Amino acid sequence: MPELKEIATQIRRDIVRMVHACQSGHPGGSLGCADFFTGLYFKIMNHNPKFDMNATGEDVFVLSNGHISPVYYSTLARSGYFPVEELKTFRKINSRLQGHPATHEHLPGIRIAAGSLGQGLSVALGAALTKKMNGEKTLVYSLHGDGELQEGQIWEAALFAAHHKTDNLIATVDWNGQQIDGPTKEVMDLGDLKSKFESFGWEVLVIEHGNDMDQLIAGLEKAKTFVGKGKPIVNLMKTAMGKGIDFMEGTHEWHGIAPNDAQLESALQQLPATSLGDY
Numbered sequence: 001m002p003e004l005k006e007i008a009t010q011i012r013r014d015i016v017r018m019v020h021a022c023q024s025g026h027p028g029g030s031l032g033c034a035d036f037f038t039g040l041y042f043k044i045m046n047h048n049p050k051f052d053m054n055a056t057g058e059d060v061f062v063l064s065n066g067h068i069s070p071v072y073y074s075t076l077a078r079s080g081y082f083p084v085e086e087l088k089t090f091r092k093i094n095s096r097l098q099g100h101p102a103t104h105e106h107l108p109g110i111r112i113a114a115g116s117l118g119q120g121l122s123v124a125l126g127a128a129l130t131k132k133m134n135g136e137k138t139l140v141y142s143l144h145g146d147g148e149l150q151e152g153q154i155w156e157a158a159l160f161a162a163h164h165k166t167d168n169l170i171a172t173v174d175w176n177g178q179q180i181d182g183p184t185k186e187v188m189d190l191g192d193l194k195s196k197f198e199s200f201g202w203e204v205l206v207i208e209h210g211n212d213m214d215q216l217i218a219g220l221e222k223a224k225t226f227v228g229k230g231k232p233i234v235n236l237m238k239t240a241m242g243k244g245i246d247f248m249e250g251t252h253e254w255h256g257i258a259p260n261d262a263q264l265e266s267a268l269q270q271l272p273a274t275s276l277g278d279y
Contacts, residue, residue, distance in 0.1 A: 004038050004043060004213050004217075006275065008213065009271055011037065011074045012031055012034050012245075014074035014078075014278070015030045015031055016031075018070050018091075019070055019258045020258055020260075020263075024091050024258055025069070025090070025091060025099065027070065027257070027259070028178070028242045028253075029071075029145065029241055030069075030070040031243050032241045033068055033071050033143065033239065034243070035210065035213055035216050035243075036143065036216060038075065038213070039217050039220060040220065043217055043220075044141075044224075045139075059141060060111065060139075060140045061140075061141045061143075062114075062127065062141070063112075064124075064148060065117060065120070065143060065145035065174065066100040066113075066120075067099070069098075069100055069101050072109075073090065074087060076110075078276065081108040081109040082096075082107065087279045100114055101113065101114045118148060118151025118153040120142055121153070121154055121157040122157045124141075125157055125164075127140045129164060131168055138168075139224070140168060143173075145173075145174050146179070146184055146190060146193075147179030147187070150190070158197065158200045161232040162201030162202060166232045167226070170223045170233045170235065171232065172234070173235070173236050174210075175210075175236050175237055175239065176239045176240060176241045178251065178255065179252060180252065180256060194206060194236060201232075202231055203229070203234070204233075205233070205235050206236045207237040208238055211239050220235070245266075245270055245271070246270065
């Protein structure tokens with residue numbers, strides 16, 4: 001899927017330029033999830049850039065790990081929700097593109113304030129059950145960090161989702177094994193995530209290579225085949241934090257650090273210019 005791969009490359013270029021320009025932000029997880037956002041918004045999800053807050057008749061996406069806002073903002077802009085030029089304002093005073101997405105800026109595409117980790121699954125459940133009550137066949141997607149699964153609210157929501165047979169929800173965990181203070185195994189080992197979610201009554205799929213666009217799309221498509229079968233669905237998506245830039249890849253050290261001028265130049269050399277063009 002060369003067209004999707006090109007979009008993902010451009011989104012990665014946007015990410016490093018945005019974070020560099022304000023010398024603040026979270027490039028690591030954003031780069032790791034660029035393929036997921038590209039596949040979701042440009043291939044999988046039924047959504048409308050004209051943006052209706054109620055999302056009647058369209059799919060909903062809930063970002064729980066809101067610190068990866070650079071990849072979210074770039075994806076929304078490249079999808080037509082707001083002008084690509086606005087990416088220049090990332091984390092600037094009076095910008096609609098704050099460090100964590102918020103609703104009071106009225107940025108198209110943003111339905112919840114994100115950043116307090118652990119809350120997004122509960123919000124996604126509310127949206128999914130609302131769609132069921134309204135007789136809609138559209139879906140709710142959510143994204144969570146693996147370190148975020150150390151929050152107790154996630155597991156309360158997981159119990160609730162299974163009990164209420166919320167089978168129009170497809171959650172994805174960015175399973176990169178890293179969090180701000182180090183590898184998840186060292187900070188608080190998550191154990192056997194697949195068995196955990198299965199024991200909570202979820203349909204569990206594993207995407208072994210979440211940075212391979214073909215495997216990613218296949219995994220998201222497979223998840224949709226379990227919709228309506230009585231269980232909430234989760235994709236455990238293995239990615240590399242900092243994917244696409246050799247000195248950022250696979251380490252927690254770039255969770256929340258901006259590149260300097262030389263590092264930005266090196267990063268952009270590794271991410272070839274695309275037909276979409278920089279902002």
